[in-house]
Amino acid sequence: MPIAVLARAEKGRVLILPLRGGVTLFEGHLRLQDTPKGPRPKKFLINKDGDERYLQPDDLVRLLRKAGAIYVARGDPSLEAKFLEFLDGYQIPHRKVSICHHCLSEKRSFTPLDGKAVRHKGGLICERCALEELQREADFRHLGRAAKVHMARLLLRRRDLDEVLGLLALDRLEADLTKFDEIPAEREENPMAVEALDLPPELKSFLLGRTKSLLPVQAKAIRMGLLEGKNLLVVSATATGKSLVGEMAGIKNFLEGRGKLLFLVPLVALANQKYDQLSLYRDLGARAAIRVGVSRIKLGKAKRMNQDLNSEIIVGTYEGIDQLLRTGRGLGRVGTVVIDEVHMLEEKERGHRLSGLIARLRFSYPAAQFIYLSATVGNPAALAAQLGSDLVDYQVRPVALERHLIFAEFREKRGLLRRLVREAASKTSSTGYRGQTIIFTNSRKNCNSLALAIPNSAAYHAGMQYDQRRKVEALFAEGKVDAVVTTAALAAGVDFPASQVIFDSLAMGIEWLSVHEFNQMLGRAGRPGYHDRGIVYLLPEPGKKYQGGKGEAEDEVALRLLRGAMEDVLPEYGEEEQLEEVLANAGVAKSREELVRLHRLTIGLDDLGSSLAALEEADLLRGISPTRIGRAASAHFLTPEEVVVIRKGLAEGKGALDIAVDLERFDDLYLKAAERISATLRMQVSSRALHGSVMDLLSSEDLTKLDPKLREELLSFAKDFTRCGCRDSPYCGCPERGASLKILELRAEGMSPSRIIQEFTDSYGIYAYTGDLINYLDAIVRRLEAIEEMARVLGKKETAAEARRLRVRVEG
Template sequence: MTLWTFLKAEKAKVIVMVIKDRKRLPQFTGEVILRKTAAGARPHKFRVFRDEKDELRPPEEFIDLLRMSERILIDIESDKKREEDIKELLSGFHLDWEHVHVCRFCVLKSRFNFINKKSIKYHHELICEECAKEELDRALRNAHSYFGDEAAERIQLIMLNTRDLDRTIGMLSPEDLDLEYTRFDTIEAQPQIRQIKIKDIPLSKKLKKILLKKSDTLLPVQSLSVEKGLLKRRNQLVTSVTATGKTLIGEIAGIENILRGQGKMLYLVPLVALANQKYDQFNKRYSELGIKTSIRVGSSRIRTSKTKSMRRTLDSDIIVATYEGLDYILRSQDSDLLGQIGSVVIDEVHMIEDSERGHRVDGLIGRLKYVASGAQFIYLSATVAEPQLLANKLGADLVEYEYRPVPIERHLLFCPESNKIRLMSKLVRDEYSKTSSKGHKGQTIIFTNSRRNCHRIAQALPISSAPYHAGLSMQERKKVERRFEKGDLPVVVTTAALAAGVDFPASQVIFESLSMGIEWLTMQEFLQMLGRAGRPDFHDRGIVVVLATPQKSYTSEQTGTEEEIAIKLLNGEMEHTEVEYGEEEQMEEILATAAVTASRSDLEAIHRNMLGTYSLKELVARLQKKKFLNIKGDNIGLTKFGGIAAGHFLSVSKAFLIRDAVLSERRPVEIITNLEFFEAVYFKYAAQISTALKINMPSRVFQGASMDIVLEGENLSKLEMKMQDQILNFATDFLTCGCKESPYCGCPERLFSEKIISLRVDGYDPIQIVRYLEDKYGITAYPGDLLGYLDDAIRNLDAVEKIARAYSKKDLAHSAKHLKKLIVG
């Protein structure tokens, strides 16, 4: 048994702890009052505290205790005058002592613990880990926001790593940002593999000349691709993080095949914005080789003054298209118009696992393999959970490069919603004030969960910022892209939906939200987004900052809260998801494939090679029974009805809805507005209405009881006269159907959708339509959303016209064709 006596001198007394076997909890505690005697300082009173009782003991027992102790420890923080009395006492009895540094908080709690290298800084002193954890727990309980268990564990880990409780508590409501203390981790740059010199590659001189303008060598992933047979027309799945040079792999294969006379290149992407960007880049880069580039996206069918100059013919050498834009050609039984195809590049191929669009990506790839069986297929992605498995299923060689070209620092900040703008303001200003060794200023992408938030945040930041999302017109998006590319725009605020693809060379990415709409980000989406930070030819490092609001969720159905999701995403890894489709999706893809082959056995072979599983025999029989397919022996073909459904991306149920409406001889505009409403419309003055009515007003016009609220009782009279007039105009035009369920019967949405179409028929372009809505009704919309809706209306009118002709409804077919022509413009 070891026995220590710890003494801490205070002004009026000496605290005593008796430590047995080096335990933190003393065997007992006590206090001694000293007095001066002729022999020096001596114990006058000795009080012992044990088992919640205290008793006076003879002072001689204190001397006996000191004599039995192996070590007598005096707190270095003792009162100096009283400490001299202790030393005089010990000297009088010839007892040795030593100074020790102990945790003051422990002493206050009648515990004992040394201060050492593991101790933690707090209020200009050091305290032990246990006390620091208790103080942190108290701070978390007293914080303005509730922190869940995972967040609390993460915050505690930060404290243990930094050994600084002050800074850690500061994270709970940060006033002064210190990225040294918010760092979650650093993803280090990795040593690069051998890079091939461009002059040594067996490429056409024309292409080699273009490549040498930028660099003498290929980047590592490009070198790996060449070594694995890129120029030998091998199919490849290329997976590597953003900004490692994947896109150029597809371009090298495609351009070289064009120059060798192997056929044109199809470059397929998921987003219209990305298609527009690639179209511009390819035109600029390869026109000097005499190579022509076209674009095929849905919105190209709406003619505006700004889109007429874009080349859309199929006789170009490069066709840049969205997945659906190219699939439309195949589904319309026009695949022969594509001519000889030498290369097919599928960018962002992980979209094949998307719950909504995955079946169409899978079907498109399967049909292209059949139509362009001699082409080289290059699949590109930054985020694939099991790349070798996907490569095997796609019939491609895997080119995998896991290393980042520049390091990425990832930071986690817990903060209330009200603090986010202030924190982001500091982050973006600090970043833009820095210049990399490559001579580029630090620029930031902020990801948020809605288009409205894009505008709100961009307007609130004290530095030049711009919103960027699919609702903007193509011209607005291009303007933002150009400004950012030149380095003139410090910040772009965008939605998670645009995380994939669009090229913004940012050094910093901020997550203002961890959701896409009202759904939490998936691991794949999160990695796509954070991968936008840091480009090797622009930056020395990337910064990722996650701003998580404790206990925040977007719907009552969501599991988890934002701070919990943040930690899961930062700690997590992608999980492979099986590609599975519902029966409606399976039938749609079967019809689409029947548009490219007349052989039942070929159709079966195409679908066997797809990733999704199909109940092929049963569904083909059902489609034949419903008169979508004609089958005779091995011959299979689309009926007129089936061909219309396939070419217009119609599900079986939607095709029947159109057919029934045609047979009932409804007006074409009524048919298409019943199929699809335009609901992406907002109150322009939602904030002012909320203030005037002292309620939290939904911004969407057709959301919940929005119209009921503004029209109820005295509410309307509380608004400014201009707003009253605009709301009454809206009610007069769209809320007069007389249905019992009004305004929840669907009539207001349908009538409003008809108004959108009538404005387009009158010659309004999407921007002019927005101005009209704002002036007359005090509501607004995004031009890009209007463009998309009008394009869908054209496709649906195509279907209405063709189904009407198939069922001998000539007048209705003529009306649909005329309306379609007016909408196209």
Template sequence: MSKQVAEVGTLFLHGGDGEYAVVVRRDGERLLHGRLDLKETDAGPRPGRFRIKDGDDEIPRRPEQFVEMARRASRIRISEQTPRAGREEIEAMLAGYQLDAKQVRTCRVCAGKGRYSPLTSETAIKADDEYICPDCAKRELEREANYRGLRSGARGRLEELLLEVGDLERVANLLSGQLDPDLTKFDEISATTDEIDLVSTRDLDVHGELKSRLQAFDELLPVQSLAVRNGLLEGRDQLVVSATATGKTLVGELAGIDRALKGEGKMLFLVPLVALANQKHEDFEADYGDVLDVTIRVGASRIRDDGNRFDPDADVIVGTYEGIDHALRTGKDLGDIGSVVIDEVHTLGEEERGHRLDGLVSRLKHYCETAGSDTQWVYLSATVGNAPELAGQLDAQLIEFEERPVPIERHVTFADGSEKVDIENKLVRRAFDAKSSKGYRGQTIVFTNSRRRCHEISRRLDYESAPYHAGLDYGQRKRVERQFGEQELAAVVTTAALAAGVDFPASQVIFDSLAMGIEWLNVQEFEQMLGRAGRPDYHDQGTVYLLVDPDGTYHNSMEMSEDEVAFKLLKGEMEPVITGYDETAAIEETLANITVAGRKAKRLNDRMVGEVPTKHALGKLIEYEFIDGFEPTPLGRAITEHFLEPSEAFFMLDAIRSGESPDEIVAGIELRDEDR
């Protein structure tokens, strides 16, 4: 005891009704925790029983030892949470020994557990009708987070908010979907305007028909001006990287439509999705159908290609990657190609589709070279993390423009699947009830992960809304687009898979899910989707809400939970576009290149963005009897025309030889896909 007394720093007292907790601290560490009872004497209150806590035990000490300890203390503090009568009793007891004490604001929870935690205006956290210390508030929040299954990334965010706002209840309410904007707001992406010397549309050296259509605008937008000033109209190949809604599409049109009108070759405008191809086809038909023949090629038929709607002699061909690739693999004559626009070129980095786009570009370049076409290539993307490297691999000039036309606020709140729709309803109502300074109501895009969920959410929203996904027919989608454009709908609910094709002038984007099907979104996909919030001609700012299901997943194969993914996406850097090749991808693309280019296949492989193990792939193609020399066998040709992987082909062959029906074969393929 003497050693402890010699080292006394702060003596702290807390309690009431004659019994008080005693804490001794020095240099931030607790040296002693005990209990003191006071007794009434003729001279006033004096120490009665004194016990020192040792684990769960209490060791009795003489009352005089408390007095000796108090005299050696550098300071004595009494908690304000001690009742007034108790404080007066302690002060009277200490005065009997000519000792002074000061009352301090402390954490009641800590004091009750033998901890001395003084509070200041900066450290006090409001909890119900009292204030507690940050450590106790964090423990309370931790208990609530554990109950909700919240993971590490979200916990860190909540702790930041707790220290920032100093109110435990307000922060804990986020876990049940509260929409306190001061707390849900994660950050704001400021509007940025680069100083660009804009190009006057009157000064453009383009065909008169195109120029007349551009006269509605006095000047090109910044990214368009950059492209023109850097040789777009002189035939320079370009990789254009710029945020959503900054006018990238017109860059491709300026090059391709101009060439088509001047008789310098047709334009191919290629996109990853059928829905997007349909939309672009209608846009081109409406804008240029009176002066150019416009057709579409969407490659839906791996089984039968009757060529309906597709006119290979048209001036403008809008197609999916697969649709044009199928034409190449089957030897279709696409005529003289003056320009190729590859939209969403960051698809090169996708695991499933990246190698196919890589192969398509190489095969299409071979076709153009063989046909003697002087083809210009324009690649478009909103999201590329390694733009200079990718531009070099594509042998294109980089046009990178980082302007964001309106600011975007990003918000996060937490809710499980059953709570999310109620929150979405509030957000949709709030947005639609407000108007921007430009006179437009706020409208919302809700992104979710399944078609069924699209319909469920849309049915439960109070204001007019509509589902929008690839399962709707063309007419249904166009009706939704028209209604949204005319502000008849407060919201559209769409799948993440259609993010690239959704072109609605929305002020607000809500993420009902951070998954695309059963896969988590990556940073590129997430950035592209949130970029749909806010249009410069309609809105003053964009708003994005992530509704995060704590500990939520959408398939048992998902290793992370939705709250972990949310903060990874919010804090994530744009990922580089890298095309990877495993054995299956290398075999598929090498076989397709042999089918299209024969002995020149190695050259096609060598100039692809990804590194293709050509020698190994050739060995496997020979082993599988997919090629004979540098020609595909009938089996190899069937496989490449129908975009089959080798394992799929062998499965189908075995099933056919076993006498299985077509329905059984299809069911077997579906089961294989699910297992994978």
């Protein structure tokens, strides 16, 4: 195989690399001297495997004459000119080439540069070297395999290594670098005029006051039979106008004498918003009422809302309406049922109850028109068939959506968030709206921390009191805050018309988001009439993992979510959930045939016979009819397992408060000094006060390393809540139980939620969010109601009276 020679003029000498089969035989350095005949070799030093020696200049000339090809790479211009003159003087043929300097610096086979060269530090290098440099930087930043592949694709598309490395270092954040993809907007070519609709005159006049033509999904629903009473599943992106589809059908049916409109949503906050919106129809003779699980904890004046179930429009939460059905309370004549966020069927904790509610509504009001609404569904055709409806699938965004991906270390995120929020706020849309941002993070602590770190932003989470959240909603609607920082748990919550959505975290608690949840959340970026486009940023932390995250790192999860297909909505429930729904159905059915029909209507239920047998064995059913205990259990949303807890507690003579705590414990307590303790002890201590790491600390010698005040607080906590004598203490559940009882005792003494929190902070250095505590007290009130009724049924009159007295005191 012939030898090829690569030569390159460097500072003061010429590098000579003889190559055979792509392998460097040795490294040579030539020094030239000027002679009357032109440049000639002066010294020729070679290095082979660390052995250096000089060769005669004639040896170099013989090597060059024997070479099959001589390539001269661009180098020092003046020395290169002398070397070429030397070659020409000896009539040695050669060819000038552009090569990768990285390959050359590694003294390996040279790579000619072609159209695939990559820019780097003012020059060009080959793809292989550019990818290797990127790999080194990606390894340093702990990127996972999928993230490395994404960055490599970006490099090959951009062909600029400096840009891509700058992106990893957060030095270069241009939109064309960070953009992962864009979901374009599409416009309906043939809009449907409101004037042409077959609607009652008063409704048509009302709609004309809002718009002259319908949005595409509204027009499509009408073409699919909305105004002819067809049941429809409407799947369309956020802010495409789905709600008006349900409103048009509901108000039309009411005005034409078919009955009232039920509009059901998953959250109280959404119900409050919807109540305000639907109250506008009062001018058409349709009064709006609300039916939700309103907090029973008295905290002062609350907004007064109509709760008369004889109203023409009833807005409710799923549980609020289901409670009426479970207890046999009628809703009158119902003409339309609208169920918003129907994809909640997939939710683990509440999906079975929504499935049961839909079945009971379909059974109880068979003549009503059912409209189901969802922004994202993985199997819309199959779900529509299960719901007995036709599908209106409009997967077109009215506003273009850009999705951006930036890998960011934890220490870099806050500065990055401030920058992105500031940039969005500095821009104004063509309709005059300033950019605003929703930031999703995975915990309430992070919500508060980020809101403090980002100028003109506000936290928004379930741990806040209702009036605090309403204030944030109003500030955002008025454009007085640049950003709202919220948890993923509120993704289906209140309507914030944001131009930008940022994912500080891709987890909900300690579990990664599903593709469905992710798309629900990012769909909140960009609102028709407000913004020209929506912007979404994912800021995954390379290498970050969660205990419940199935071993994936966050950077890998980001790409899975961006590329993932929507999961199917195929509800599957555990045995307890199945039994709860069969029991609730039995309370509505009046015969076995009706119960079988209800069972078939309830998506996700298995064999009816085995469920009936289990419920009868638990003394909750006789045949197909609920026992008195069964009716009480169904009315209070108790599972059979919870019924056993109450019956056992009553049989053992436990007090009502003890039984209530057996059913519901408060564990949302946080250690105020967790970060300071972690730093002092150089170990990770959880901020959750009842976490195992905190329990370990309470019984360890490490307490002596803490300052006296902090040590005293923790010892007080240990004394009051962990000295139970249980074999597994403090991992026996007694600390959680003791803390819960202490809270309820303080409440029974007349303390307000905020005063209870202050008491825990002063005594133990532990705090809670007011909203969480109010929700817990409210849950205990409902548990005490259930205990009161069960005790009455079982003849435990004293315990029933005790439960009633405690309930009143906890309510305040």
